[in-house]
Amino acid sequence: MPDRALIEADGLALGYGGPAVVEGVGFTLRAGERLALLGPNGGGKTTVLRAVLGELRPLAGELRVGTRCGVVPQTERSRLDYPVSALDVATMGSLSRLPWWRRPGRRERREGLEALGRVGLEALAGETFGELSGGQRQRVLVARALVQDAGVLLMDEPFAGLDRTAAERLEALIAALASEGRGVVIATHDLGQAARWDSVLCINRRQVAVGPPAVLSREVLEATYGGEIVALPGGERAIVSPHHHDHE
Amino acid sequence: MLEPLQDTFMQRAVAEMTLLGLAAGALGCWVVLYEFSYAAESLAHAVFPGLVLAALAGVPLLLGAAPAILLAALAIALASRAPGVGRETAVAVVVTTLFGLGVLLALSPQSPPGLQSLLFGDILGPTDTDLAAAAALVVVVAVALRLLHGQLLATGFDRDSAAALGLAAGRVEAALLVLLATATVVAVQGLGNLLVVAAFVGPAATARNLSDRVGPMIAIAAATAVLAGIAGLYLSYYAGTAGGASVALAILTAYLLSLPARGLRARRAPDRARVATTIL
Numbered sequence: 001m002p003d004r005a006l007i008e009a010d011g012l013a014l015g016y017g018g019p020a021v022v023e024g025v026g027f028t029l030r031a032g033e034r035l036a037l038l039g040p041n042g043g044g045k046t047t048v049l050r051a052v053l054g055e056l057r058p059l060a061g062e063l064r065v066g067t068r069c070g071v072v073p074q075t076e077r078s079r080l081d082y083p084v085s086a087l088d089v090a091t092m093g094s095l096s097r098l099p100w101w102r103r104p105g106r107r108e109r110r111e112g113l114e115a116l117g118r119v120g121l122e123a124l125a126g127e128t129f130g131e132l133s134g135g136q137r138q139r140v141l142v143a144r145a146l147v148q149d150a151g152v153l154l155m156d157e158p159f160a161g162l163d164r165t166a167a168e169r170l171e172a173l174i175a176a177l178a179s180e181g182r183g184v185v186i187a188t189h190d191l192g193q194a195a196r197w198d199s200v201l202c203i204n205r206r207q208v209a210v211g212p213p214a215v216l217s218r219e220v221l222e223a224t225y226g227g228e229i230v231a232l233p234g235g236e237r238a239i240v241s242p243h244h245h246d247h248e
Numbered sequence: 249m250l251e252p253l254q255d256t257f258m259q260r261a262v263a264e265m266t267l268l269g270l271a272a273g274a275l276g277c278w279v280v281l282y283e284f285s286y287a288a289e290s291l292a293h294a295v296f297p298g299l300v301l302a303a304l305a306g307v308p309l310l311l312g313a314a315p316a317i318l319l320a321a322l323a324i325a326l327a328s329r330a331p332g333v334g335r336e337t338a339v340a341v342v343v344t345t346l347f348g349l350g351v352l353l354a355l356s357p358q359s360p361p362g363l364q365s366l367l368f369g370d371i372l373g374p375t376d377t378d379l380a381a382a383a384a385l386v387v388v389v390a391v392a393l394r395l396l397h398g399q400l401l402a403t404g405f406d407r408d409s410a411a412a413l414g415l416a417a418g419r420v421e422a423a424l425l426v427l428l429a430t431a432t433v434v435a436v437q438g439l440g441n442l443l444v445v446a447a448f449v450g451p452a453a454t455a456r457n458l459s460d461r462v463g464p465m466i467a468i469a470a471a472t473a474v475l476a477g478i479a480g481l482y483l484s485y486y487a488g489t490a491g492g493a494s495v496a497l498a499i500l501t502a503y504l505l506s507l508p509a510r511g512l513r514a515r516r517a518p519d520r521a522r523v524a525t526t527i528l
Contacts, residue, residue, distance in 0.1 A: 053412050071412040082281065082405050083460050094404040094415035103398035128460050148413065
């Protein structure tokens with residue numbers, strides 16, 4: 001069922017107890033769809049992801065999530081000095097299915113190993129997580145979501161800090177996950193990548209635009225990023241973050 | 249080598265140290281991994297006035313320590329809510345206040361002499377109640393850590409993603425703190441108010457230097473706590489030094505001896521990462 005809606009949001013307003021930090025968010029994520037979540041830092045991307053995970057109750061609007069969601073956070077935020085192997089991390093995905101008193105056993109570790117195989121890291125299952133490269137760590141966290149049997153993967157800037165080869169490998173993995181009917185939401189700053197995916201959701205404290213990548217007009221990008229856009233040679237557009245801008 | 253064990257008091261001391269070492273070593277790994285070492289020290293200090301009051305009233309120390317730790321937890325929760333006061337500041341204010349109150353009671357001219365020994369513990373003279381409490385502690389810690397292992401591992405690794413995995417990070421941390429408080433209440437009588445934290449933190453830090461996985465780390469920490477503890481008792485027996493302080497010194501020695509292993513592992517890690525990158 002490639003057209004099945006996995007997430008449906010309509011008129012969402014989200015906040016942390018006070019006034020809404022992002023509002024007017026409405027989108028549908030269908031099975032097999034890759035959705036790029038675009039917006040500046042502080043624009044509300046993480047807030048939307050947290051609402052989808054069920055950590056925030058909407059202040060207004062409706063949000064229906066019809067599947068289990070797995071999260072792939074930025075690995076810089078996890079503990080790189082923590083004494084766990086890649087297999088330990090992948091196997092953690094099984095905890096969502098186990099009763100609280102059960103620890104993952106042989107069967108769950110086998111699932112973890114299979115998931116590591118899916119992301120091309122079976123040979124490194126015994127390596128310490130913090131000693132893997134950035135791209136490998138991202139793929140281990142994808143494996144954790146696979147063990148969780150997540151119908152939707154929420155990825156928070158997964159390409160940050162990756163070299164070209166690692167980024168290409170991760171993008172191929174995301175395409176493979178989508179092709180088997182999973183939905184993937186990817187918070188990113190890379191417009192070039194977003195243009196290759198199925199749809200985009202632009203957010204800057206409110207929803208600016210949603211739809212196929214063709215909606216990424218100059219006006220939409222300016223409203224999303226506050227005008228910090230440069231045209232690259234060849235006509236491609238790129239976002240200049242304030243940090244980089246200072247050096248120019 | 250076996251000569252000290254012919255004395256009944258040493259047999260009892262070794263039994264007490266073995267039990268406390270097993271519990272503190274294993275639990276200490278999670279204390280270190282969750283960066284709760286400051287909480288461990290604070291809890292130990294906060295029970296001091298309870299210990300003194302129990303000693304003055306002539307009731308088992310456990311009966312004084314348990315309400316004291318509850319009172320400290322409540323006071324910290326209330327103080328953290330005061331505007332502009334962070335949690336660490338609240339802990340520091342409450343704990344120093346309670347510890348100061350305990351010292352005031354213990355060292356006042358009206359108090360009977362010997363109460364200051366509560367600061368350093370009495371590992372060489374455990375009562376039957378102490379031994380029974382330490383045995384019960386080992387069972388509670390072993391069962392709880394076995395049941396909570398998966399949740400502790402996943403929450404400590406990536407707290408922000410815990411909810412997505414169906415875990416309540418706050419509850420997991422609260423369970424760890426309750427276990428730590430329970431262990432502190434039991435262990436503080438033997439190891440002393442000032443030194444008990446060494447048994448939680450020292451063996452676990454030693455084990456972290458020697459191991460890259462949590463399972464082996466727990467086994468090494470428990471073994472280190474027991475062996476260093478017994479070594480400390482022997483030191484105390486032969487050198488006539490204070491029991492608790494000798495144990496703390498032995499634990500520190502174990503930690504120092506483990507430091508080169510950490511350096512070796514750190515040097516090996518980049519090599520392994522390079523191999524990993526080459527493979528894929």
